[in-house]
Amino acid sequence: MGRRLIRPRRWMPPRVDDPGPTGPLIVVRRLGTGGHGPEDVRFDQAGRVVTGLRDGRIVWLDSVTGDRGVLGETGGRPLGVWPLGDGGVLVCDHDRGLLELGADGIVRVLADRVGGEKLTFASNVVQGRDGTIWFTTSTSRWDVDDHVGDVLEHSCTGRLLRRDPDGTVTTLLADLKFGNGLVLAPDESFLLIAETTGYRIRRHRLGDTTTDTRTGTTTDTTTGTTTDILVENLPGFPDNMSLGSDGLVWVAIAAPRNPLVDRLLPLPGFLRMLVWNLPDAIRPKAVPIAWVMAFDLDGKRVHDLRATDGSYGFVTSVAERDGVVVIGSLTEDDVAVLATTPPPAI
Template structure:
C-alpha cells in the first residue's frame, strides 16, 4: 500500500492514570525458534505444542524441546491463530481473510468478504462449542505495514464479526478503535475484546438480558492492548504492544491538520513506540494480577501472550522467536 493521506477524526482520550508500574520483570528464560520472523500470535494446542504464524505465511507448531513442524502455508500473512480440538487451526490471515487449516494442512477460506467488501486485517478469532466463530478486524483502511496510520487517523473502522455454522456472516459491532485481541468466556456468556487505539478492553454479552450490549472491563490502560488469551490459570493475559504516546494523546483532540503535519514528517521524526516488552494479566472482573515489563532489549514489540500450567509464552511482530518467560 502506498503511503496514504490520513483523514483525522478528533477524539479526547482519557487522561492517563498514574502508572502503577510492573509487578515483576519480563524475563526471557528461553526461546523457541520459529524458522521465520514475526510470531504475531501464540497459542498452546491440546498437546502442549505452541502454534503460531510467521511473516512468510507459514503456520507452525513448536515443541517444548524446540522441534518445529510446518502445519500449513496460507499464502498470506497469518495473524491470530486458534488451535482446534481436531488438530486443525483457525487463522486470521491479514491478506486472505478467515481461514481453516485442516489437520492434513489443507487451507480452506471460511470468510473473505464482510459487508460486501474484501476482508482484510482479520485479527483474532475464537470458536464456540456449536461451531460459531467470532473474529475481529482491526481496520478497513490500513494494512499491517502502515497500521500506525490508523492510530494517527483514529477513524475507528474495526469490527467484531460472527460466522454462524451455516456460513452466515454478521457484523456485530463496528466503529471500533482498532479491534484486536478476542477471548470467549469459559461459560460462553460473553466475549472480551481489546480496542488497541482506545486503550481498553470491553465485554460483549452473548446471552441473557444484556445480550448484544457492551460494557467496560478495563479502561484507560497505560499502553496499547494487543492479542489476548485465557490462561489455564483462569486469567485474561494481555500483550501490551507499546506504552501510550504523550504527543499522540495531545494531538488526538486537536484539529486534524496538526496530525496531518506530523504524519507528513519523515518517519524518523514521527512519534515512535517506546521500546518495551510488556504483558499483563487480569482476573475476569478486570483486576490486575500480573504486570511484567522490561526495556532491556531482550525482546521487543510483544503482540501476544498466553499461559498453560504455569508456563507463560509471548510472541512478537518483529522477533524471530517465541519467548518462554520466567514464571511470575
C-alpha cells in the same frame, strides 16, 4: 511517492494512569520459529505453541525442547490463530480473511467478504463449543505495515464478527478502536475484545440478540446493550489476548501510550496530518519494551510484567498454560518463554 492521506477523527483520551509493574518480565529462553514475525501465540491441546509467520507458514513449537514443525501455509500473512481439537487451526489472515487450515494441510476460506465488501485486516479469532466462530478486524482503512496510520487517524473502523456454523457472517460491532485480541469466557456468556487505540478491553455479552437489517449490527435483547468496559485507561496499547489455564486474561501490550499522540488526538486533524508526513526518522515511534499484563474476569489487574533491557520487544501476543508463559511479536524472529510469574499483586 507520498504517504496515503489520513482522515483524522478527534478523540479525548483519558489521562494516563499507570500504577507501575508488579514485577519484571524475564525471558528464560527463545524458541526459533524458522521465520519472522510470530504475531500470535496459542497453546494447542497437546501443549505445543502454535503461531503464524510473515511468510504464511503456520508452525508448532515445543516450549521445552524447542522442536518445531510446519502445519501448513495460508498463502497470505497469518495473524490470529486458534488451534482446533482435530489438529487444524483457525487463522485470521491479513490478506485472505478467516481461514481454516485443516490437519491435512489444506486451507479452506471461511469468510473473505462481509456485507459485499472484501474483508480486510482480520486480526484475532475464537471458537465456541457449537462451532460458532467470532473474529475481529482491526481497521477497514489501513494494512498491517501502515498500522501507525490508523493510530494517528483514529478511524474506529474495527469490527467484531460472528460466523455461524451454517457459514452466515454477521457484524456484531462496527465501531471498534482498532479491534484486536479476543477472549471467549469459559461459560461462553461474553467475549472480551482489545481495542488497541482505545486503550481498553471491551466486554460483549452473548445473550439473546436481534439484528438490525439496515446496519447488520446485533443488539442483546436480554441486557438492552451490546457491550460494557472490563478494563479502561490502560497505560499502553493492548494487542492480542488469551485465556490462560490459570483463569486469567493475558494481554500483550505492544507499546506504552505516546504522550505526543495523546496530546494531538483532541486537536484539529491537520496537526496529525503534519506528523504523519514527517520523515520516518523523526516520526513518533513505539518505545522499546517487552510488556504483558493479566487480569481476572472481573477486570482486576493481577500481573504487570515489563522489561526494557532489549531481551525482547513489541510484544503482540501472550499465552499461558500450566504456569508456562510464552510471548510472540510482529517484529521478532523467535517466540520467548518467560520466567515463572510472581504471586498476584496485592
